[in-house]
Amino acid sequence: MTTLLQIDFPFQGPFGDAMTAQLAELAASIAEEPGLIWKIWTENAQEQQAGGIYLFQDPASAQAYLEKHTARLNGLGVTQIRARLFDVNLPLSKDTNAPL
Amino acid sequence: MTTLLQIDFPFQGPFGDAMTAQLAELAASIAEEPGLIWKIWTENAQEQQAGGIYLFQDPASAQAYLEKHTARLNGLGVTQIRARLFDVNLPLSKDTNAPL
Numbered sequence: 755m756t757t758l759l760q761i762d763f764p765f766q767g768p769f770g771d772a773m774t775a776q777l778a779e780l781a782a783s784i785a786e787e788p789g790l791i792w793k794i795w796t797e798n799a800q801e802q803q804a805g806g807i808y809l810f811q812d813p814a815s816a817q818a819y820l821e822k823h824t825a826r827l828n829g830l831g832v833t834q835i836r837a838r839l840f841d842v843n844l845p846l847s848k849d850t851n852a853p854l
Numbered sequence: 855m856t857t858l859l860q861i862d863f864p865f866q867g868p869f870g871d872a873m874t875a876q877l878a879e880l881a882a883s884i885a886e887e888p889g890l891i892w893k894i895w896t897e898n899a900q901e902q903q904a905g906g907i908y909l910f911q912d913p914a915s916a917q918a919y920l921e922k923h924t925a926r927l928n929g930l931g932v933t934q935i936r937a938r939l940f941d942v943n944l945p946l947s948k949d950t951n952a953p954l
Contacts, residue, residue, distance in 0.1 A: 758894065758896055758907070760860060760862070760896070760907070762860070762938060762940075770941075770943075773943055773946070774943060774945045774946055777946055778945070778946065778949065781946045781949035781950050782949060784950050785949060785950045785951060790950070790951075791951070792947075792950055792951040792952045792953060793947065793950035793951075793952060794858065794942055794947045794950075794952045794954065795942065795943035795946040795947045795950070795952075796858055796860070796938075796940035796941070796942060796943070797940060797941050797942075797943050798938070798939065798940050798941060799941075803938065803940070804940075805938075805940070807858070807860070807907050838862060838896075838898070838903065838905075839898065840862075840896035840897060840898050840903070840904075840905070841870075841896070841897050841898060841899075842894055842895065842896060842897075843870075843873055843874060843895035843896070843897050845874045845878070846873070846874055846877055846878065846881045846895040847892075847893065847894045847895045849878065849881035849882060849885060850881050850884050850885045850890070850892055850893035850894075850895070851885060851890075851891070851892040851893075852892045852893060852894045852895075853892060853953035853954075854894065854953075
């Protein structure tokens with residue numbers, strides 16, 4: 755069963771184009787993570803927050819990635835990370851045009 | 855610019871198929887919300903949490919929906935709602951295969 759991982763944390767930037775430039779290499783690496791289907795990168799410069807919405811093939815790969823990514827973020831000085839793992843209700847999501 | 859709305863809250867169910875049956879009518883209504891591109895319905899029966907990940911066409915439609923949905927959830931007895939509005943970093947998301 756696919757698993758949705760929702761992560762957000764306080765973030766001082768860079769945002770926008772500068773974020774894209776600085777994190778493109780990381781994105782290429784994340785694209786290769788075992789079990790990852792996709793990641794949407796989220797950012798809010800005004801509220802100094804960032805994060806990601808991920809879809810994984812199963813709970814185990816989501817959990818393994820969460821542990822790896824949390825350690826990486828901590829290493830970058832990012833703390834107060836909030837993470838939630840969810841099942842996706844597929845029929846309701848299809849009713850609301852989700853790209854699943 | 856598209857806006858991602860992330861919502862989650864404590865939820866006592868129903869989950870799974872029962873959630874689908876009970877909320878199908880609501881889903882049909884949400885699909886018609888102004889500015890909504892899609893919603894992914896999230897649920898976690900073990901941790902008694904539920905929520906949604908939404909993509910809207912612009913910040914104004916996301917904010918208007920959030921106010922409407924918060925009032926609806928409150929009316930159903932759902933409180934402790936956590937909501938965050940984000941921009942999407944489109945280049946990084948494309949790098950990680952996001953369906954955008």
